[in-house]
Amino acid sequence: MSEIASFNDFLQRMAGIEDVSVPWLGALREEARTLFAGSGLPTRRVEAWKYSDLSRALALAARDSGPARPTPSPPGAHTVLFENGALAEGKSAPAEAGAMPLRNVLADPQTPFAKLIGHVYPQKDHAILNLNTALMEDGLVLHVRPNTTLPAPLFIRHDWEGEGARTPEGRHLRLLIVLDDGAEATVIEAHSGSPGFSTVVTEVALAAGARLNHIRFERFGAAARQSAVTLAEVKSSASYKGFYLSEGGLFCRHEALLRLSGKDAQADLGGIFLTAEGRHCDNTIVITHAGPDTASRQIFRGALSGDSRGVFQGCVRVRPEAQGADARQLSRALLLSRQAEAAIKPELEILADNVKCSHGATTGELDPAALFYLRARGIPEAKARELLIEAFLAEVIAALESEALRACAEAFVSDWLSGQTNEIPHAR
Amino acid sequence: MSPQALICNGSGPENVMLEIEDLHASVQGKEILKGLSLKICPGEVHAIMGPNGAGKSTTSYMLAGRDGYEVTSGQVRFNGEDLLSLKPEERAANGIFLAFQYPLEIPGVSTLNFLKTAVNAQAKLRGEPLLDAVQFMRLVRETAKLLNVSEEMLKRPLNVGFSGGEKKRNEVLQMALLKPALAILDETDSGLDIDALKLVAEGVNKLRSPSRSFLVITHYQRLLDYIVPDYVHILADGRIVRSGDKSLALRLEEQGYDALIGKAA
Numbered sequence: 001m002s003e004i005a006s007f008n009d010f011l012q013r014m015a016g017i018e019d020v021s022v023p024w025l026g027a028l029r030e031e032a033r034t035l036f037a038g039s040g041l042p043t044r045r046v047e048a049w050k051y052s053d054l055s056r057a058l059a060l061a062a063r064d065s066g067p068a069r070p071t072p073s074p075p076g077a078h079t080v081l082f083e084n085g086a087l088a089e090g091k092s093a094p095a096e097a098g099a100m101p102l103r104n105v106l107a108d109p110q111t112p113f114a115k116l117i118g119h120v121y122p123q124k125d126h127a128i129l130n131l132n133t134a135l136m137e138d139g140l141v142l143h144v145r146p147n148t149t150l151p152a153p154l155f156i157r158h159d160w161e162g163e164g165a166r167t168p169e170g171r172h173l174r175l176l177i178v179l180d181d182g183a184e185a186t187v188i189e190a191h192s193g194s195p196g197f198s199t200v201v202t203e204v205a206l207a208a209g210a211r212l213n214h215i216r217f218e219r220f221g222a223a224a225r226q227s228a229v230t231l232a233e234v235k236s237s238a239s240y241k242g243f244y245l246s247e248g249g250l251f252c253r254h255e256a257l258l259r260l261s262g263k264d265a266q267a268d269l270g271g272i273f274l275t276a277e278g279r280h281c282d283n284t285i286v287i288t289h290a291g292p293d294t295a296s297r298q299i300f301r302g303a304l305s306g307d308s309r310g311v312f313q314g315c316v317r318v319r320p321e322a323q324g325a326d327a328r329q330l331s332r333a334l335l336l337s338r339q340a341e342a343a344i345k346p347e348l349e350i351l352a353d354n355v356k357c358s359h360g361a362t363t364g365e366l367d368p369a370a371l372f373y374l375r376a377r378g379i380p381e382a383k384a385r386e387l388l389i390e391a392f393l394a395e396v397i398a399a400l401e402s403e404a405l406r407a408c409a410e411a412f413v414s415d416w417l418s419g420q421t422n423e424i425p426h427a428r
Numbered sequence: 429m430s431p432q433a434l435i436c437n438g439s440g441p442e443n444v445m446l447e448i449e450d451l452h453a454s455v456q457g458k459e460i461l462k463g464l465s466l467k468i469c470p471g472e473v474h475a476i477m478g479p480n481g482a483g484k485s486t487t488s489y490m491l492a493g494r495d496g497y498e499v500t501s502g503q504v505r506f507n508g509e510d511l512l513s514l515k516p517e518e519r520a521a522n523g524i525f526l527a528f529q530y531p532l533e534i535p536g537v538s539t540l541n542f543l544k545t546a547v548n549a550q551a552k553l554r555g556e557p558l559l560d561a562v563q564f565m566r567l568v569r570e571t572a573k574l575l576n577v578s579e580e581m582l583k584r585p586l587n588v589g590f591s592g593g594e595k596k597r598n599e600v601l602q603m604a605l606l607k608p609a610l611a612i613l614d615e616t617d618s619g620l621d622i623d624a625l626k627l628v629a630e631g632v633n634k635l636r637s638p639s640r641s642f643l644v645i646t647h648y649q650r651l652l653d654y655i656v657p658d659y660v661h662i663l664a665d666g667r668i669v670r671s672g673d674k675s676l677a678l679r680l681e682e683q684g685y686d687a688l689i690g691k692a693a
Binding site for chain 2: 383392
């Protein structure tokens, strides 16, 4: 198993899947397969993939990067465990968490979710999405009924470890979250370890007045390769709150493609990427305002050390029908080494007249004057740097409403920082 | 008579806390300090006055250990030890405190968290027991009350949105908590109105003790009405050109730098 996940591996694997007994799935896969075979894997010639070279990352031999370090989970959450992309049946009970295994849904010719899987927010030309649709096997479906609140946060834990994490055709997971009118839920997707290659597609359908807190914790190993996509359709007065915290990996990309389709629909995104030597982390956001008085907010912060690369592409599209839209975006990157690289690209495409849109992007280093101030008070350099980096990230974490989740995020960040201490060169 | 002959009542070198000897230092290749010498004994208050560009801020930053200040010759001893080889945090733990002319605003770091981190970092470097949250809160509340620092100020991010006076009072609070042997006040009067200045000076005076020394760096005599020095030195073009008692500051105020520096030259 020297090389994994080439284009041909994917096609071969796709050809081996038969879904004759489930016509809706057969048709869905067939279309995805055809589109994927036509488009191939995304290349850097495509604008959206300019800063993330998937083919190059896939050509490198898969390796092991040590045991997975689990991410902190909030107390009281219902955990569903996936090991190397497969639901760990004996160790988790999705039904107790209010969820169904995707396998069961895919095997059901009559499932009501047939009209949602692959159709929540269709993107015909999205190669990763098509790849995932053609090959998805495992995952979860969460359906919360009208005016119901999921009693406990759903914590979906993905551990990627050992040989099983590095199958030739990769592992492809699908999560479908359906919140009916006025329903509420908190869903946490947590990854640790190093998938050889995986795709994760999370489809989110929020009906009127529904509220979802969607958290992603990516504590990957250095060899991890993952391309993930979150697709959300947000109807009137519904709210999607996303919080994405990632250490990146050999190749890690998460796209959030959100459509605010109903009046007063909201998307509120916070993101932190913390990358060390040899890592790549790409956050690509496209928010489409398609309903009147819709609001979106994006706050992203990145701290990059070693020779790592962090990417933030944040695009806001305001359709002509989205009068009264309010869109804000702020992204800041902190370069902790001379070799680190940040690619920050805000984009606005406004087709309505009466809108409020703002964006800001900065890249900088730790302020030497602030560092000296702290050191002059007796705080050692490494600790002073930690304090300043935590301060830089604090605003994003503070926006999380749940104290338990804030504690998880803080623990995640402080763990990353303590791992960095050794790499910090001392000026004196 | 050498300017140094005036100062340090102590008879032997064992009584000298800070000794700067013929110090030459450059910033970005430009020599700023050109033979600075100064001795400070425990309990003394020294003032350094000088025109803009004389090297006042360089002196304070060089003593506190800021990057970018290159010592080309001379030495600095603090309690008999070479000071210049130490990192800023080690100097702080050894008892040097610099009250900044412009204290930094650091959003995202709460004043309380910063104070606790600093107090315990110094204790750790000195091998002393650390304070727990309860002990620390008791200490900080008592000290803040003594220095007119409100609880509300302590909860805000460090210096963010503080007025000039609040920032300087916060510096004095840090000084009180960190209990330095030598406090360097770098143009503490800048940006303060007379009421704020009095309040800050009052705080400093509360911290005077026979074992604690002060180096007050200022452009104007005004501050020295409230923090009365034992010795006054005039710094011009990188070295001390005149030393005297507090009356020197008054003469300076009357006659101006040009007259006095001219006389010395």
